[in-house]
Amino acid sequence: MDPIKELGERMREAACIGDIETIQNLIESQRIDINNANSMNGWTALHWGAKRNHISVVKYLMDHGADHTIRTNEGQMAENLTNNQDIRLLLGASGDVPQSQSNLPITPNYLQNPPFPHSKSRSLDTNHTLMASTPVVTNHAGQGDNELVLKARLANSDDRDFIEVELDKNMLTYEALLNLLCAELGVERRLVHKIRKLPDTVVRKDKDVRRLVDFQALELVLTNKAVRASSRNYGYSGSPGIRSEQILY
Known part of the structure; x- marks a missing residue:
């Protein structure tokens, strides 16, 4: 494009x-x-x-x-x-x-297809009608009002697609968010350097998490050494092992 x-x-x-x-x-x-x-x-x-x-x-x-x-x-x-x-x-x-x-x-x-880049299909009603009273884009099937839907990926990864994850609104804490992202992206906590709210804001504390909105794009920025098996092929396409990565900010 x-x-x-x-x-x-x-x-x-x-x-x-x-x-x-x-x-x-x-x-x-x-x-x-x-x-x-x-x-x-x-x-x-x-x-x-x-x-x-x-x-x-x-x-x-x-x-x-x-x-x-x-x-x-x-x-x-x-x-x-x-x-x-x-x-x-x-x-x-x-x-x-x-x-x-x-x-x-x-x-x-x-x-x-709200994720950006658009990787998952999402359907609207048959007339493609937009309801002005709805504060966010159409919910996923089964998504309740008690869930915050976020887009997540690994920074500097060859795979640039986001996945969608759901965070319980009763658990809007930094620890809960970090645990969720690590679990969904298959990353060990010790490998995480920081959480970045795109395009350029670091999420540091519970108050930052409470300010997130539906479909906010997030990245996990890893430390300079990431285990391939734990990081969804993060920056590495060879055989399993550990490789030093230069993080670009």
Whole structure:
């Protein structure tokens, strides 16, 4: 995928799930066009922030120059996609909240397959309808309200795909998160150097864990010596054994 298009997809995905940190990084560090629109449906990050009722996302985008007059390919402005009156006021809209909202002509990858890169299939309803009152993307079958769904992988691994893991919301502690990631990724605790919240934030304490949101991407950064059998072929494709790894930060 073209790098600019890929960054645009990342920004729209972040707006859809309310990931304000990723949006800030893309706009302030990557200098991406805040009005970057999907070529197939015309949706921008502002459309997604409004559609998913993420008021902090909408406010940030508006404060940084997002154009609320841009229309999707169906002719909708961001104000037409939300049922939140406060968001409509931020967008300069007046009058009552619209009673109906049109469906998207397509389902974007980050709604159909939320892990990024998109490696697991996920289904929406038959009409691909997006419910504005839902705070996150469609739940997994069987996922309860008491689970925090996270995306996890090993840093600097040849395998760049994420897996999804579930953390009990009654156990939002650093120790519980570390134990879960080690178990799911097959890593010994002694090999873990740190947990990184992508793109560039270190998770250090219980308070950091409590700030995580559904589908947050995490990486386990290993120490300079990692056992291949314990680390899902981390940085090594030869025979089993121990190999020194240079960690890049």
